[in-house]
Amino acid sequence: MRIATAYAAQSAVEGINERQAQLARAQSRVSSGLRVERPSDDPAAAAEAERVRSRDARMGIELRMLGQARQMLSSADTALADATDVLQSARDTLLKAGNGTSSAADRQSYAIALQQMRDQLLTVANRGDGVGGYVFGGQGSVASPFADRGLTYSAPAGTVLLGQEMASEVALDGRGSLAAVAGPSGPENIFARLDSAIAALSDASQSQASAAGIALAVVDSVDRSLSALSTSRTRVGERLGALEMHAGALESGRIDAAGRLSDLVDVDFAHAISQLSQGSTAAEAAMKSYAQIARLSLFSYI
């Protein structure tokens, strides 16, 4: 076999070029930290990485929505607790008014106390949810849902769902627990019921027995409202628990996704660095051997 000198030189130069290109690729992988720098490096991994990235983005959004749902439900929980406290005090006051020994002056002072509690309850019922809506906003309300001093519930009854993967009810329906609580003879508005007690207690012309009777009847309404509030609160607690679990699952899902993404596209540094040092040895060998062989010439001896 003859070797043409120009071909030998050309092919040695090409060999060195190729080694250097390999070295540059290995170096680029180490410096970017990526094994798949462009889709052609591993088309299947690049496609899978796209899916994992997308899934991770979805989980990120879901977590953000979930954070807001938790905030809204916490506001709801607090509002339910506050409403329960207020109604509990009202119940105590109504029981005292109804125990049959109170004087007209006592009843007057009970009426004043009840009026204050009713005002507090209205404030709680129209409380904001912390993100621009209302805790008792039903299917969405742009104004205080309990209008007309609480006598009219203006929000559409129902609730709002939040979350794509786990839809969670985040708003309270003010109708079933306050504005139109199911009673023996149809729905009762708790504010109207308190109003009737206040009117009876502050009316000096009412007989003691009649006023006490009205107060005790309102206690029954308050109890029904308290029971509805308690059911709501239980549900809110359950939802918060479920959200907590879902958030935990999403967070570990995101950690998995990050690990999966890293497996797919990130460089294995031990491997990459050994490739780099192998590559640099190979490049050095190519250069050295060429330099040595190229020096060999018959002309040196003539």
Next chain:
Amino acid sequence: MSDLFRIGSSGLNAAYAQLQTAGQNIANASTPGYVRREVQLSESVGASANGLAGSGVQVSGLRRLYDAFITQEAISSQSMSAQDAARRDGLSRLDQLFSDPQSGMGAAFDRLVGSFGDLSARPADASVRTASLAQVEGFVTRAVSLDARLVELRTAAQGRLRGDAQQANDILSALAAYNRQMGSHPASNEALALQDRRDVLLADLNKIIRAQATVGADGQVNVTTSTGEPLLMGERASRLHFIADDLDPSRLQVMLERSAGSSIKLSFAEVGASLGGLARFADQDIDAARLRLGQLVGGVASALNAQQAKGLDATGQPGQALLGFGQPAVVPSAGHSGASMLQASITDASQLKASDYSLAWDGAQYSITRLSDGQISQYGSLPQTCDGLRFEMPSGSPVAGDRFLVRAASNVVQGLKALQTHPSRLATALPVVAQTGAANRGDLRAESIEISTIGAHTADPVSVTFDGVGSLTVSGVSGAPLTLPYAPGMTLAFNGWSAVLQGTPSAGDTLNITPTPNPASDNRNARALQGLGDAALIDGGKVIDRYAELVSDVGARSQSAQAAADMSARLADDAERARSEVSGVNLDEEAARLLQFQQAYQASAKVISTASDMFRALLAAVS
């Protein structure tokens, strides 16, 4: 005695010629295409005076060390290598466009879907609405700029095609000039250098277009394409040029103009080499990416628009389309004779395939060909709907042989734009709400409400009452009151909405469908918009799966083009080594020859000096 002088001087001449040739070989050791030469010697014919010896040596010629078969092999493998390299270079640029996942179409779509999630959390917040519109705009910008980059890559490849063809024409002219020269001095020594030059030109030509050369007895070369079309006949060179493809004007068609002035079409497949590689990249690889992109964007845009149309915006108006996109473009073929004009429109972008179409009328039937896989559907009449596209011919009648190109998916991104600029235009609300009666004792409820279309009566109040026995009475709809048997899970559909009923009602329980009182704070359609993120919008696939397919398709094309280019470069290198083994100069070999010829020269000189000594000795003896 004079014989000896003649023999010596012929040896001197021969050695000198050999030294000259070795020198020429050494001087041209790195000249591309140089074929090493060798002096051919033969013994001179004729005997010396005494009949005992011959009459020396003569230089009978100069030989190029050349193997036509091996050289042809080297040239054609370089041609293949040039073809693969041209495609690889293009694809590596295409590949680069998809290198950063965070700035890709997939990420842009996910950010848009994420913004709908934020919108469902706070529909009344104007800043969230603004951010969501910005993501719509971001999706548009990303798609439009990616498509523009793809078109740029194609334009650049077509520019290279023109440049390469020009170079091929220059080479053909140079070969014609070579033939002219060969005609004037057929067998001179100069011809050896001309032959080298000819082979270099043929090799260069083959890097651009696959060509076959035949060398005639007169030394002239004739060149044809691989299918036998003449590129060079004697001194007449044909010319390559381009015209717009008659069916698809955005593509180039390569033409061969013979010197007579008539042009014929060549196919890029038969042309091969860099022209073939570039054309495959420009016409197939880029098109495939653009079609997939168009399919994806069309599906996303029409799904968003359809979902918008099912909702109410913050002002209570029915949602308007969010995105405008390109309808199919119809291009009649160059030979179109009839007055007919085809119209094509997208009826269902979710069924769009990543393909363009051609429609042909043969006098009896319309054939619609899906160009991506060649599937043909035949119809006797129009309009017809196929793959989510409607084809119709509103005026004129076609003439047999009429053909049209319908650019469907590839035209979608052209004209893609965001249509809404005001944040309130995002239709986050549904038009109706279902509320249970305040006095209900059972738990009758509407589980979910879906909208098919918003019509004039969609928001009409509708009331449903349970009779306590097993039937619902519906009032407020046409033909009311209607009585329907109740079963949990049943669907109630009127006026463009449908609701799934659940629960166990008591007698007199009611359910009321009423207009949504506060559309600005209703998030139900925003949730539906977000839900599109993982819905099968694109020909039965999710957006992200289709995009991942696009990425892996581009990656796989680039990867396989790289592998093919590596392989054919190795084959070309092997063939070049084989050629250089025969024809290349080895300097060590020439150095050895130099020594050999120098010694021969010195020896012949010694023969002459010996003859001269003998002559002098003879003279001395005589005088």
